[in-house]
Amino acid sequence: xxxxxxxxxxxxxxxxxxxxxxxxxxxxxxxxxxxxxxxxxxxxxxxxxxxxxxxxxxxxxxxxxxxxxxxxxxxxxxxxxxxxxxxxxxxxxxxxxxxxxxxxxxxxxxxxxxxxxxxxxxxxxxxxxxxxxxxxxxxxxxxxxxxxxxxxxxxxxxxxxxxxxxxxxxxxxxxxxxxxxxxxxxxxxxxxxxxxxxxxxxxxxxxxxxxxxxxxxxxxxxxxxxxxxxxxxxxxxxxxxxxxxxxxxxxxxxxxxxxxxxxxxxxxxxxxxxxxxxxxxxxxxxxxxxxxxxxxxxxxxxxxxxxxxxxxxxxxxxxxxxxxxxxxxxxxxxxxxxxxxxxxxxxxxxxxxxxxxxxxxxxxxxxxxxxxxxxxxxxxxxxxxxxxxxxxxxxxxxxxxxxxxxxxxxxxxxxxxxxxxxxxxxxxxxxxxxxxxxxxxxxxxxxxxxxxxxx
Amino acid sequence: xxxxxxxxxxxxxxxxxxxxxxxxxxxxxxxxxxxxxxxxxxxxxxxxxxxxxxxxxxxxxxxxxxxxxxxxxxxxxxxxxxxxxxxxxxxxxxxxxxxxxxxxxxxxxxxxxxxxxxxxxxxxxxxxxxxxxxxxxxxxxxxxxxxxxxxxxxxxxxxxxxxxxxxxxxxxxxxxxxxxxxxxxxxxxxxxxxxxxxxxxxxxxxxxxxxxxxxxxxxxxxxxxxxxxxxxxxxxxxxxxxxxxxxxxxxxxxxxxxxxxxxxxxxxxxxxxxxxxxxxxxxxxxxxxxxxxxxxxxxxxxxxxxxx
Numbered sequence: 196x197x198x199x200x201x202x203x204x205x206x207x208x209x210x211x212x213x214x215x216x217x218x219x220x221x222x223x224x225x226x227x228x229x230x231x232x233x234x235x236x237x238x239x240x241x242x243x244x245x246x247x248x249x250x251x252x253x254x255x256x257x258x259x260x261x262x263x264x265x266x267x268x269x270x271x272x273x274x275x276x277x278x279x280x281x282x283x284x285x286x287x288x289x290x291x292x293x294x295x296x297x298x299x300x301x302x303x304x305x306x307x308x309x310x311x312x313x314x315x316x317x318x319x320x321x322x323x324x325x326x327x328x329x330x331x332x333x334x335x336x337x338x339x340x341x342x343x344x345x346x347x348x349x350x351x352x353x354x355x356x357x358x359x360x361x362x363x364x365x366x367x368x369x370x371x372x373x374x375x376x377x378x379x380x381x382x383x384x385x386x387x388x389x390x391x392x393x394x395x396x397x398x399x400x401x402x403x404x405x406x407x408x409x410x411x412x413x414x415x416x417x418x419x420x421x422x423x424x425x426x427x428x429x430x431x432x433x434x435x436x437x438x439x440x441x442x443x444x445x446x447x448x449x450x451x452x453x454x455x456x457x458x459x460x461x462x463x464x465x466x467x468x469x470x471x472x473x474x475x476x477x478x479x480x481x482x483x484x485x486x487x488x489x490x491x492x493x494x495x496x497x498x499x500x501x502x503x504x505x506x507x508x509x510x511x512x513x514x515x516x517x518x519x520x521x522x523x524x525x526x527x528x529x530x531x532x533x534x535x536x537x538x539x540x541x542x543x544x545x546x547x548x549x550x551x552x553x554x555x556x557x558x559x560x561x562x563x564x565x566x567x568x569x570x571x572x573x574x575x576x577x578x579x580x581x582x583x584x585x586x587x588x589x590x591x592x593x594x595x596x597x598x599x600x601x602x603x604x605x606x607x608x609x610x611x612x613x614x615x616x617x618x619x620x621x622x623x624x625x626x627x628x629x630x631x632x633x634x635x636x637x638x639x640x641x642x643x644x645x646x647x648x649x650x
Numbered sequence: 651x652x653x654x655x656x657x658x659x660x661x662x663x664x665x666x667x668x669x670x671x672x673x674x675x676x677x678x679x680x681x682x683x684x685x686x687x688x689x690x691x692x693x694x695x696x697x698x699x700x701x702x703x704x705x706x707x708x709x710x711x712x713x714x715x716x717x718x719x720x721x722x723x724x725x726x727x728x729x730x731x732x733x734x735x736x737x738x739x740x741x742x743x744x745x746x747x748x749x750x751x752x753x754x755x756x757x758x759x760x761x762x763x764x765x766x767x768x769x770x771x772x773x774x775x776x777x778x779x780x781x782x783x784x785x786x787x788x789x790x791x792x793x794x795x796x797x798x799x800x801x802x803x804x805x806x807x808x809x810x811x812x813x814x815x816x817x818x819x820x821x822x823x824x825x826x827x828x829x830x831x832x833x834x835x836x837x838x839x840x841x842x843x844x845x846x847x848x849x850x851x852x853x854x855x856x857x858x859x860x861x862x863x864x865x866x867x868x869x870x871x872x873x874x875x876x877x878x879x880x881x882x883x884x885x886x887x888x889x890x891x892x893x894x895x896x897x898x899x900x901x902x903x904x905x906x907x908x909x910x911x912x913x914x915x916x917x918x919x920x921x922x923x924x925x926x927x928x929x930x931x932x933x934x935x936x937x938x939x940x941x942x943x944x945x946x947x948x949x950x951x952x953x954x955x956x957x958x
Contacts, residue, residue: 301926305709323926326710414816414907466816466907478796613925616904620729623908645726646930 255283258541258548259311261300263293265497266315266361266531269561270552277548284544300324303536310536312545318349318360319529319607325352329535329542332356334550341554346570348604350532358534359553362494362567363575365598366421366526369488369495371480372511372587378402378486382513386524388422388453391516392460398486399462407464409487410479411457413626415470416618417490421526422450425518429603432618432643437608439650442618443633443640450518451625451632457489458626465626477502491515492528493595496566500585508587512594525598527605530570568595610647617642703932713929720933730934732909733917734941736822740913741890743826744833749882751830752837757871759838760845771842775835786899789828790815818910821901825911828896833889837882844878845871880953884946891942894919914938 260267267288274286289311291299297320303310304327316324335356339347346360370382378401385391391409398408411418423431426446434441441447458465464485470476471490479485480503488495491512500507514524533549535542551557558571562578569575579596582588608614618639625635644650703720707713724730755774759767777785792799793814801811814820848871856866872879894915897905903920905912912920918938922931 298923301709323708324710414904466813475794475796478794482796610925613927616920616925619904620909627908642726642728645723 256541257285257287258313258544260286260288260313260315261296261311262288262290262315263296264290265565268564269361269557269559270548272560273548273551273557277544277551280547281544284541286548300536303327303538308538310538312539312541313533313535313549315361315531315533317529318532319611321350321352321357321532322607322609322611324534325355325357327536327538328357329537329539330355331358331535331546334546335359338554341572342570343572343575343599345527345602345605346530348606349530350534352606358532359549360530360532360570361553361561362530362565363570363595363599364493364528364530365568365595365602366493366515366528367491367512367594367598368515369491369510369512371483371486371506371509373509374406374483374486378408380408382511385516386520387522388516388518389456392453392456395457395463396461404462406484406486407462407479409457409489410464410471410476410485411454411466411489411626412470413458413466413623414619416615416622417471417528418454419451419618419622420528421490421515422454422518423447424526424602424605425515425523426450427523427603430606430608431611432614433608433649437606437649440614440640440643440647442614442643443636448633448636451622451636453518455625455632472498480506489515493568494528496583496585496591500566507585510586511589512586512591514594514598523601525602527602529607568592610643610649613646614643617646699932699935702929703936705929707929709926709928716929720930721937723930724933724937729909729912729917730937733905733912733914736905736910737891737893737913739822740825740829740893741887743822744829745883745886745890747826748830748834748837748886749879751834752841752882753875753879755834755838756841756845757867760842771838774838777832778836780832782895783899785828785832786896789824790900793824815900816907818908821906821910825897825900828900829893832896833886837886840882841875841878844875848874876953880949883953884949887945887949888942891915891938891945
């Protein structure tokens with residue numbers, strides 16, 4: 196039995212739906228393939244042999260940089276000098292948010308097109324981008340010794356240099372000198388983390404419970420990373436050749452047990468909102484309710500005077516505690532770096548600008564503006580004995596230099612970001628007592644090995 | 651003469667064939683933009699994501715086919731059950747509340763007794779057009795531990811400050827509040843459209859029969875709105891499983907303390923665009939997609955069964 200045709204009188208199509216769909220798919224497929232086909236004049240995949248002293252003149256055009264705000268303060272002072280050598284090259288900076296620079300760069304590398312000629316990113320992302328970056332080993336190797344270690348170690352991967360660093364990020368301990376003095380504490384009162392945990396209850400008693408010596412965050416791997424470096428793991432979560440996960444190593448279990456003791460110490464502020472830096476901790480510092488920053492990265496002298504100008508003169512910096520007496524004191528965070536995507540058709544010019552931005556006057560201008568620790572030796576040496584008003588005239592760069600000199604050659608292995616997230620998610624259970632440090636770290640290691648395919 | 655006639659006849663036959671061909675093809679030509687667009691921006695990416703989920707593609711290096719390894723790893727990934735459970739909590743907390751409030755607001759704003767109905771409708775819909783980032787920031791400020799308005803009020807009335815954004819017990823509650831605030835206006839508009847399709851004489855007949863306002867609501871409005879409510883229920887459920895912006899802004903891609911704010915949308919983002927594990931991210935997306943389809947079909951089936 197057939198159903199009545201609601202479209203009687205209409206000429207029934209003789210092309211079946213299946214045929215139509217097949218034809219449409221074919222047409223779309225052809226169009227898609229045509230769109231995906233490489234352009235006849237595709238960008239070269241290999242970097243040309245740029246030199247550290249490129250010839251004057253040459254290619255005209257536009258040279259584009261991707262950056263987030265604040266990272267181009269040194270470079271912008273060097274554009275005139277750059278244009279003396281390359282008068283026909285127009286320089287343009289495109290600013291994006293911090294996350295967007297990293298995501299857009301990967302998208303451009305994946306797409307094989309659209310990357311800038313020069314880019315700034317944080318060094319722990321290097322392993323993710325390396326396949327899409329120009330190998331600058333020939334250019335960087337001759338000048339690598341002009342940079343303080345381990346800065347060029349973190350801008351290289353598997354023996355190849357991919358750019359130059361903008362800053363050096365040793366980690367110390369920042370403390371409010373006024374609050375410490377009021378509580379009768381001195382920086383010489385501690386050498387190890389257990390010593391510091393002991394000071395927490397002393398501080399709590401001195402202020403009558405109206406404040407905290409420090410805060411410990413349960414979902415932030417920053418403190419874990421300091422402890423990993425101090426425990427001798429220069430790859431943070433991985434062994435020296437980046438093949439094995441080390442987070443369940445007995446040394447790390449011991450270190451995290453000390454972190455748990457910090458968390459449990461009387462008077463510790465347990466995780467106001469996750470993380471060590473942000474609006475919450477800033478508010479607490481301003482209200483004199485928090486006296487110490489445990490994760491005192493070297494970029495904080497840039498941000499603290501802006502976010503807490505009223506605390507000028509009250510801060511001091513010292514070395515982080517060690518896991519054991521006489522042990523290494525201090526960690527290392529993630530400097531930023533300039534690099535050149537291999538898609539760039541102006542690698543020679545981009546290298547010259549990169550070189551100007553990270554050395555000499557470019558590095559000097561960036562240091563002056565940002566107050567970060569400059570990895571270029573010449574500028575580093577100039578800064579070393581400079582007193583900083585915000586830190587009560589303390590020569591803070593001497594402290595950072597003291598921390599840096601003991602640091603090993605740091606590296607960020609493959610899967611660094613994921614390892615960081617995994618550890619963060621397991622730390623919370625350890626800190627709140629749901630699991631022991633040994634079991635929690637074993638679970639984190641198991642998850643890491645499964646997801647990162649490491650031993 | 652014969653040859654001219656034959657030629658003319660052949661020409662007419664050709665024109666007829668062309669006309670017939672065009673009549674046959676033209677409907678497909680007119681609807682083809684949709685299909686071509688759907689193919690390029692819908693089916694191709696879906697198919698591509700399935701292929702990607704079987705590889706270890708990380709963006710830069712050439713992807714390698716690894717079969718079902720991503721799915722096998724996913725079975726042991728504590729992040730997925732956590733994200734699914736969190737999403738279900740948020741779904742339970744937000745969807746019934748949202749739909750109930752939307753229906754109530756729609757009924758009130760559909761009443762002729764309310765003055766300035768259009769102004770109220772606009773006000774309720776405003777959160778929908780507010781930037782998601784601003785929504786996240788405002789809620790972040792409101793529920794801040796140290797300087798948030800909510801805690802300030804709590805402390806002023808003798809309570810204790812609550813760590814809303816870092817205490818796993820309260821994080822999802824903040825997320826639910828943000829979602830209800832943002833989406834109730836959108837659902838209300840859908841409900842209003844449904845209410846307008848109910849003939850007014852049914853209510854008049856009910857009044858004549860002596861039904862109260864509450865009785866009319868439960869015995870006329872709710873039953874006749876069942877298809878609209880079901881539709882809203884399904885699309886809101888799909889929306890919750892695809893939720894991303896609010897938890898991302900409030901708790902970050904990692905989901906905050908103990909991943910209490912991690913939902914399926916942020917989990918997919920985290921793997922794909924923060925860790926650049928496109929293969930693994932695609933596998934998570936497929937698993938979540940299958941779950942969404944299952945729940946949507948279940949809802950539709952249950953809803954239709956109740957309706958019949």
